[in-house]
Amino acid sequence: MDKKIAIIAIVVVAIVVVGAFAVTMLGGDDDEKVVYWTPIGPNLQKEALIAGQIDGAITWEPFATDALLSGEATIYKWSNEIWEDHPCCVVAVDNSFLEENRDLTLRTLKAHIAATEWIINTIADPESENYTKMLQMGAEFSERSVEVVNGSVSNIVFTYNITESFEEWMRVITQKYIDLNLIEESVLGTRGYADVDDFVANYFNSSLLEEAMDIQPSTTVLNADNPVRLGYLVGDLHQFARVVANNDTLWGDGKDLFEVYGVATVTSEGGPYANGGAVMNAFAAGYVDIGYLGSPPAILNHLNGGVDITVIAQVNMVGSAIFVSEEITTLDDFNGKVIATPGISSIQHLMFLDYFTSNGFTVKAL
Amino acid sequence: MVEMSKISKKLIAFLKPSDVSLKTDRRIQFVKTLVIAVISLSMFVMVWWGLSEWINTAFLPRPDIVFEAFIDSFQTADITTGRTMWDNIITSSIRVAWGFMLAFILAVPLGLMMGFSKTFESFSKPVVEVFRPIAPIAWAPLLLIAMGGIVGPIIVIFIGVFFPLLSNIIFGVRSIQPILIDAARTLGAKRSDMFIKVIIPSTVPYIMTGIRIGLGIGWMCVVAAEFLGAVGGGVGQYVQFKTEVNRFDQVFAGLIVFSILGLSTTELSGWVEKRVSKRMGLK
Numbered sequence: 001m002d003k004k005i006a007i008i009a010i011v012v013v014a015i016v017v018v019g020a021f022a023v024t025m026l027g028g029d030d031d032e033k034v035v036y037w038t039p040i041g042p043n044l045q046k047e048a049l050i051a052g053q054i055d056g057a058i059t060w061e062p063f064a065t066d067a068l069l070s071g072e073a074t075i076y077k078w079s080n081e082i083w084e085d086h087p088c089c090v091v092a093v094d095n096s097f098l099e100e101n102r103d104l105t106l107r108t109l110k111a112h113i114a115a116t117e118w119i120i121n122t123i124a125d126p127e128s129e130n131y132t133k134m135l136q137m138g139a140e141f142s143e144r145s146v147e148v149v150n151g152s153v154s155n156i157v158f159t160y161n162i163t164e165s166f167e168e169w170m171r172v173i174t175q176k177y178i179d180l181n182l183i184e185e186s187v188l189g190t191r192g193y194a195d196v197d198d199f200v201a202n203y204f205n206s207s208l209l210e211e212a213m214d215i216q217p218s219t220t221v222l223n224a225d226n227p228v229r230l231g232y233l234v235g236d237l238h239q240f241a242r243v244v245a246n247n248d249t250l251w252g253d254g255k256d257l258f259e260v261y262g263v264a265t266v267t268s269e270g271g272p273y274a275n276g277g278a279v280m281n282a283f284a285a286g287y288v289d290i291g292y293l294g295s296p297p298a299i300l301n302h303l304n305g306g307v308d309i310t311v312i313a314q315v316n317m318v319g320s321a322i323f324v325s326e327e328i329t330t331l332d333d334f335n336g337k338v339i340a341t342p343g344i345s346s347i348q349h350l351m352f353l354d355y356f357t358s359n360g361f362t363v364k365a366l
Numbered sequence: 367m368v369e370m371s372k373i374s375k376k377l378i379a380f381l382k383p384s385d386v387s388l389k390t391d392r393r394i395q396f397v398k399t400l401v402i403a404v405i406s407l408s409m410f411v412m413v414w415w416g417l418s419e420w421i422n423t424a425f426l427p428r429p430d431i432v433f434e435a436f437i438d439s440f441q442t443a444d445i446t447t448g449r450t451m452w453d454n455i456i457t458s459s460i461r462v463a464w465g466f467m468l469a470f471i472l473a474v475p476l477g478l479m480m481g482f483s484k485t486f487e488s489f490s491k492p493v494v495e496v497f498r499p500i501a502p503i504a505w506a507p508l509l510l511i512a513m514g515g516i517v518g519p520i521i522v523i524f525i526g527v528f529f530p531l532l533s534n535i536i537f538g539v540r541s542i543q544p545i546l547i548d549a550a551r552t553l554g555a556k557r558s559d560m561f562i563k564v565i566i567p568s569t570v571p572y573i574m575t576g577i578r579i580g581l582g583i584g585w586m587c588v589v590a591a592e593f594l595g596a597v598g599g600g601v602g603q604y605v606q607f608k609t610e611v612n613r614f615d616q617v618f619a620g621l622i623v624f625s626i627l628g629l630s631t632t633e634l635s636g637w638v639e640k641r642v643s644k645r646m647g648l649k
Contacts, residue, residue: 034448038515180446182446300611305425306424307612345610345611353445363448365448366598
């Protein structure tokens, strides 16, 4: 009996090992087009390309322009060519913080609005002194050259309004996640939403923006002992408004723009973060009061993980790209290649998945 | 008198357990253990269910939802990784097998030599002792960058398996009864004969114990290595990706797979260990 069991065990192990070998070494349909992905932070993607670890990457600015200007990569497609006028980053607030600190939230939002308007006006006047200052700020924050920042800002559309077009995009993105089985449709009900329309109508709240418009500067800082904890991403120029608002050389009296509107802020525990998923985890852990992050992780981790936040403003539209090595010039060239994404919950990853699956590729993790 | 003798023989036969009654006892014991295990697991699932209903958080999904995700992970290739759970199990198993084989090939001769020769032990021990206290998982970030996502995890597993295996083999050699060595010497065994015919066979049960412990640690190491950036899939990578998108039902499904894999591997090696020890007359 024991011998029989031993023989069966050996046979099973042998079948598994031989089968695995066959699948690994011999398997695969010759006609199947496969593109592989691996998670690499945007600030390391160019180096990974140079080292030959990847063949390309989908990334946000300034890292796309940085790769392009380095001469090591070409841009295969700007995100605007894949998803025309797509939204990207948003401002979200922890709901319990909002409940207890509505005034501080509105003041923070007002600073975001003012900073965004400042960026829009500054980009419109590239000869101005402010433009030079803006490039320097961007270079310092992203640790890239002013030339890279100059190229990057022209690829990003800065905005703050929650428009109908933005809401339509949120419906599309949510539905894509459901179709890809990254979100189960039933979870909408679990979170208290009737359907996708109801979710978008409630989760993306434009009323705070309207209220914030009337906020006036404050002579005193209202929360000096208890600063608002801001979450944001490492070197992401999409979130330039936060950088501008935190600058204390532009607004007089050595105050930053948040302080002008009466709010003390501090970078949240563990920040800045590698991607939007990490910002959502920091929200869940109670480290962040107000955060800048991509709209897809805000959707994904709110619905799947129940992270209790509300999106209260847009930050930017477009401004991402797929950069590749010189070997890749056509879509077919991606077959068998490895593309880095900033992380599974990023908008760039969703765009990558959507683009390649809709073009007949099988997407596999490396 | 004759009648008395017959009665006492019958009584002795009744009291002495026969093979049949021994087998029956074992079966009863097995069924009893099985019933207790089923009750224990059922209670665990009930507590889990109640707790998830009571806490009502996405982080602790209900067992039925996890079960659904578990079944689905085997049936459907995951959209983000392009792999089913079967693919991930095969990848993780191959990693553990490679790491284990490397450790086995190195630890067995090294352990036997260290246990057998004082000079060799004095030479090797300082180096071994420097590396032994370092947790294998602490090597993972460095090895994954230095050796890549394919070889790196295997080396992490190798480190995890190597040291328990080595320690057990050295202990095994030291535990050989001096009388055996003296007897072999008296019978004229040379040093090489002693090594091949006394030391190696006597150490086999200890090697088996080392294998059992090492495999358990190997499964823990594969989780860490796959979390941190292994290439080519794996159950750990699946759990990591699912955590990032907050699909906690699938995270739990991955954890259950790890439990089954670890348990079945250590149970199998435990069973082999028992057989070997029995055959060697140690248990």
